[in-house]
Amino acid sequence: MNFVETMTETQPQGLRARISELTHDVQRGFIAEWAVTIILLLFGTTTLVQAFVIPSASMVGTLLIGDHVLVDKLVFSPHGALSDKVLPYRPVRRGDIIVFRYPLNISQDYVKRAIGLPGDRIHLVDQKLWLNGHAVDEPYAIHTHRDTPELYRDNFPEGAHSYPLRQRAQEMIDNYVKDGDLVVPPGYIFAMGDNRDDSDDSRFWGLVPMENVVGTPLIIYWSFDTDTAALTNGNIGVDHIVDVVSHFFTKTRWSRTFKLIRGYPLK
Numbered sequence: 001m002n003f004v005e006t007m008t009e010t011q012p013q014g015l016r017a018r019i020s021e022l023t024h025d026v027q028r029g030f031i032a033e034w035a036v037t038i039i040l041l042l043f044g045t046t047t048l049v050q051a052f053v054i055p056s057a058s059m060v061g062t063l064l065i066g067d068h069v070l071v072d073k074l075v076f077s078p079h080g081a082l083s084d085k086v087l088p089y090r091p092v093r094r095g096d097i098i099v100f101r102y103p104l105n106i107s108q109d110y111v112k113r114a115i116g117l118p119g120d121r122i123h124l125v126d127q128k129l130w131l132n133g134h135a136v137d138e139p140y141a142i143h144t145h146r147d148t149p150e151l152y153r154d155n156f157p158e159g160a161h162s163y164p165l166r167q168r169a170q171e172m173i174d175n176y177v178k179d180g181d182l183v184v185p186p187g188y189i190f191a192m193g194d195n196r197d198d199s200d201d202s203r204f205w206g207l208v209p210m211e212n213v214v215g216t217p218l219i220i221y222w223s224f225d226t227d228t229a230a231l232t233n234g235n236i237g238v239d240h241i242v243d244v245v246s247h248f249f250t251k252t253r254w255s256r257t258f259k260l261i262r263g264y265p266l267k
Contacts, residue, residue, distance in 0.1 A: 048072070049072060049074075052069055053067070054069065054111065055228050056228055057195055058194075058195050059097075059112070059193050062097065062140050062194045062261070063111065063194075064256070066223055066231070067220045068223065069220050070217070071214065072215045072217075075089065075090060076092055092114050093117075093265065094266035095113065096113070096263040097216055097261060098216055099214045101212040102205075103207075104205055111217065112192060115190050118187065119183070121181035121182070121183050122156075122190055123155075123182065124155050126149075126154060126155065127154045130181075131267075138264070140194045140264055142194060144198055145198070151163075152203070153197065157180070157181075157203075160177070166205050171206065172207055184207065188207035188209060189202075190208075217261040219261060220257065221257070223259075224244060224248075224251055225251040
C-alpha cells in the first residue's frame with residue numbers, strides 16, 4: 001500500500017494572493033465559484049463544522065480523491081445533562097463514516113467507516129464481513145485487487161501471526177482475538193475503508209479510541225479530479241492551484257457537488 005491514507009485539512013492561507021496572480025484571464029463565473037470555496041475554507045474551521053479534502057483512495061466508492069467535504073464536529077460530542085436536551089448528540093453507530101485523529105499520529109485526520117463497536121465480534125471470510133456471527137451486506141464496499149488475494153487482509157484476523165503488523169495492531173490481535181473473531185473492547189471502534197484492498201485501517205494499525213473521533217462528513221461541497229500527490233504535503237501547493245485554474249470547469253465533478261454523505265446501518 002504505497003498511497004497516503006490521511007485525510008488532509010484544507011489550509012487556505014496565502015491562496016487568494018496566488019490565485020489573483022493566476023486568474024486575470026479567467027472568466028468571471030470561475031472567480032465567483034472559487035470565491036465561494038475560499039470562503040468555506042477560511043470560515044469553515046469552527047467547533048461545529050470544518051472543511052476537509054479527501055487525499056487518498058481508501059474510501060473510493062463513497063468518497064473520491066479531491067472531494068471537499070464539510071465535517072459535522074458536533075454530532076458525536078460527549079453527553080451532558082443539559083446538552084442531551086438541546087443538542088443533537090448521539091453515539092457512533094455501526095456503518096457511520098467517521099473522521100478521527102489517527103492513533104499513530106494524532107496530528108493527522110483519517111476518514112473510515114465504523115464497522116465494529118464495543119462488544120462486537122468481527123472477522124472476514126474471502127473479503128466478506130462477518131459481524132456477531134452472521135454475514136453482513138456491504139453495498140458500499142469495493143475490491144480493486146480481487147486477482148491478488150492476501151490471507152490476512154481478506155480473511156482477517158486469520159494469518160495475523162505471519163503478517164508484519166504494526167505494534168498497535170499486534171497488541172490488538174494478541175489481546176482481543178477469541179475463537180477466530182476480533183472482539184472489540186470497551187472504548188474503541190474497529191474501522192475499515194470502503195476500498196477494502198487499498199485501505200490502511202484498523203486491520204493494520206489497530207483500534208480507534210472513542211475519544212479520537214472528530215465527527216462525520218455531511219456533504220461534498222466541491223469535488224475536483226486530482227491525485228493523492230497534489231494533496232498530501234500539508235498545504236495545497238502552487239502546482240495544484242495552477243491545475244485548478246487551468247482545468248476548473250473540465251475537472252470539477254459537477255455531479256458530486258452538494259452530494260450528501262450518509263452512513264449505512266450495519267446489523
